[in-house]
Amino acid sequence: MAKIKASYKVPILTGEIKIPKVVPGASAYEKMYPGIKEDMLAIGFPASLEDGWETKAVGIFKQLLTHNKALKTYMDICVRCGACTDKCQFFLGTADSNNMPVGRAELMRRVYRYYFTPAGSLFKGLADAEPFSEKMIKKWFTYYYQCSECRRCSYFCPYGIDTAVITMAAREIMDGIGIGQKYATEIIHKVFKIGNNLGIPPAALRNTLDDLEEEINEATGKDIKIPMDVEGAEVLLVPPSADFFAMPHMESLIGYAKVFYKAGISWTVSSYASEAGNFGMFIGSYKNTKEINKRIWDEARRLKVKRVVVGECGHAWRALYNFSNTMNGPFDFLDGKYKQPTHICDFTLGLIKDGVIKMDPSANDDKIVTFHDSCNVARASRMGDTKDGQLTIPRELIKACANHFFELRDGANKAQTYCCGAGGGILTDEVMNVRIAGSMPKMQVIKEVMDNKGVNFLALICAICKTQFTNMYPLYGFDKEMVGGVHQLVSSAIIL
Amino acid sequence: MASFEFDGKVIETDDEGYLQNLDNWNKEMAVYIAKKEGIELTAKHWELIDWIRDYFSKFQVAPAIKSLIKEVQKLENIEDKKEANKFIYELFPDGPAKQLAMIAGLPKPTGCV
Numbered sequence: 001m002a003k004i005k006a007s008y009k010v011p012i013l014t015g016e017i018k019i020p021k022v023v024p025g026a027s028a029y030e031k032m033y034p035g036i037k038e039d040m041l042a043i044g045f046p047a048s049l050e051d052g053w054e055t056k057a058v059g060i061f062k063q064l065l066t067h068n069k070a071l072k073t074y075m076d077i078c079v080r081c082g083a084c085t086d087k088c089q090f091f092l093g094t095a096d097s098n099n100m101p102v103g104r105a106e107l108m109r110r111v112y113r114y115y116f117t118p119a120g121s122l123f124k125g126l127a128d129a130e131p132f133s134e135k136m137i138k139k140w141f142t143y144y145y146q147c148s149e150c151r152r153c154s155y156f157c158p159y160g161i162d163t164a165v166i167t168m169a170a171r172e173i174m175d176g177i178g179i180g181q182k183y184a185t186e187i188i189h190k191v192f193k194i195g196n197n198l199g200i201p202p203a204a205l206r207n208t209l210d211d212l213e214e215e216i217n218e219a220t221g222k223d224i225k226i227p228m229d230v231e232g233a234e235v236l237l238v239p240p241s242a243d244f245f246a247m248p249h250m251e252s253l254i255g256y257a258k259v260f261y262k263a264g265i266s267w268t269v270s271s272y273a274s275e276a277g278n279f280g281m282f283i284g285s286y287k288n289t290k291e292i293n294k295r296i297w298d299e300a301r302r303l304k305v306k307r308v309v310v311g312e313c314g315h316a317w318r319a320l321y322n323f324s325n326t327m328n329g330p331f332d333f334l335d336g337k338y339k340q341p342t343h344i345c346d347f348t349l350g351l352i353k354d355g356v357i358k359m360d361p362s363a364n365d366d367k368i369v370t371f372h373d374s375c376n377v378a379r380a381s382r383m384g385d386t387k388d389g390q391l392t393i394p395r396e397l398i399k400a401c402a403n404h405f406f407e408l409r410d411g412a413n414k415a416q417t418y419c420c421g422a423g424g425g426i427l428t429d430e431v432m433n434v435r436i437a438g439s440m441p442k443m444q445v446i447k448e449v450m451d452n453k454g455v456n457f458l459a460l461i462c463a464i465c466k467t468q469f470t471n472m473y474p475l476y477g478f479d480k481e482m483v484g485g486v487h488q489l490v491s492s493a494i495i496l
Numbered sequence: 497m498a499s500f501e502f503d504g505k506v507i508e509t510d511d512e513g514y515l516q517n518l519d520n521w522n523k524e525m526a527v528y529i530a531k532k533e534g535i536e537l538t539a540k541h542w543e544l545i546d547w548i549r550d551y552f553s554k555f556q557v558a559p560a561i562k563s564l565i566k567e568v569q570k571l572e573n574i575e576d577k578k579e580a581n582k583f584i585y586e587l588f589p590d591g592p593a594k595q596l597a598m599i600a601g602l603p604k605p606t607g608c609v
Contacts, residue, residue, distance in 0.1 A: 245561065464608045
């Protein structure tokens with residue numbers, strides 16, 4: 001690993017985001033590890049490229065175009081206006097024109113025109129059309145895994161083209177012909193086999209929770225529990241499994257536990273549905289997304305809970321909030337009084353507003369806080385009962401827990417947030433230079449508030465963002481302790 | 497898939513250098529992998545390697561970071577958690593989840609970590 005580090009290309013932070021001069025193919029050699037046989041087969045894909053793959057790829061493409069009208073529309077309506085070109089953090093960081101959203105999408109549109117438009121099939125090169133080839137698939141594998149599906153480009157597209165849909169379709173076609181990515185496919189396999197992305201079996205999970213309970217008890221003197229597999233609890237809490245394993249994630253889990261304790265609401269985590277994350281969505285696989293999603297609602301039914309609360313995980317919130325009802329609903333077996341599911345930030349803020357729990361924000365007076373909006377929450381979903389609740393609720397909660405809060409620059413956060421640089425299934429070490437490049441725009445605006453406002457704490461509500469920034473901060477010369485969850489602030493501020 | 501030669505045998509690893517067959521691991525190999533990582537193993541390193549391997553054989557997964565910190569506090573008599581965490585990173589600069597696991601012959605943790 002030390003060797004890899006020498007090759008890390010870390011930009012110098014100036015606080016400015018400059019649009020780079022295009023360097024064609026600048027990141028052509030940044031590649032994911034391929035999916036391994038047993039994972040690919042286990043989640044329903046061929047292990048590797050087989051004879052006749054071109055025909056198969058055209059077949060999957062055709063099926064996607066038929067079932068997903070949005071994809072068909074997005075293939076046809078781009079007028080190449082260029083509004084998206086400088087909006088992607090991966091283009092800004094790598095300067096590779098294939099990382100301009102329109103450039104990345106063009107890799108698919110060329111193939112689309114060849115097979116599915118009259119002009120393309122007749123005039124080929126003249127119509128910018130070309131067939132599937134190993135060379136093209138290699139390009140797809142490179143660049144569709146340098147997209148974090150954050151949808152920042154879509155926000156600026158005058159036609160509303162959702163480029164993440166294109167990336168997901170490309171990944172689905174590749175998986176279908178045996179070209180998979182190790183990171184996501186291994187994780188999905190683990191969810192089906194063990195129950196979570198990390199592969200933590202029930203006994204290990206209980207052991208971890210015991211250690212955490214002991215730590216909380218030592219720190220607070222209170223008998224605060226983290227119950228597991230308790231039938232009849234009111235709430236099933238589903239966090240990302242990183243909350244059971246890594247730092248700073250575990251501090252947020254402690255925060256959730258304190259909230260439930262103080263509010264006197266019975267709750268449980270599940271050893272079966274021990275993962276909120278859903279990497280099926282990242283690879284555009286409807287079947288896998290649905291199956292992973294189903295585990296949570298099956299468990300809610302089995303444990304006879306009244307409601308499901310989701311922990312700090314960005315894409316999980318999208319997968320659960322946006323898709324659950326059509327994929328695995330209805331949820332008439334749960335209590336209709338509550339939003340199903342409820343985001344943990346909404347849950348905690350609601351309890352504060354109702355006076356059930358109280359915060360002492362001076363407990364966080366050593367912190368000058370800013371908040372990074374996670375793409376899948378800010379741009380792809382909602383929260384609570386009011387417009388833009390996904391933006392206002394986490395902020396209101398932070399302000400209830402901390403006296404010093406400053407926003408990041410306009411245009412780089414909220415609905416226009418830059419991605420942390422590792423969402424969408426690319427939080428893996430072999431593409432560290434892509435992650436570093438992708439983190440650059442957000443790091444620039446964070447650097448700005450560090451310099452101008454003295455910000456020393458980055459509050460987050462996503463496990464991927466937490467890990468990515470914890471990895472990035474030291475590379476840019478900052479202490480990784482300056483990164484943490486919103487419920488880490490709750491944990492310090494709550495009056496027990 | 498990758499591999500390295502050790503003791504006259506070809507040892508298969510995954511693309512990142514984690515052992516394909518965990519049974520291939522032995523103490524001499526740990527010394528060798530650590531050296532490749534730029535680490536000379538001391539008795540302090542071995543305490544953690546032995547403990548994490550023991551944990552893995554019991555639970556089929558590496559321990560959470562807080563459980564490891566707790567163990568280090570006990571082993572080294574360190575009261576402060578942050579100090580214990582620092583101690584771990586001094587021994588394994590790239591972090592326990594990835595580097596300690598690799599040297600101890602365990603799989604790489606997957607997920608959002």
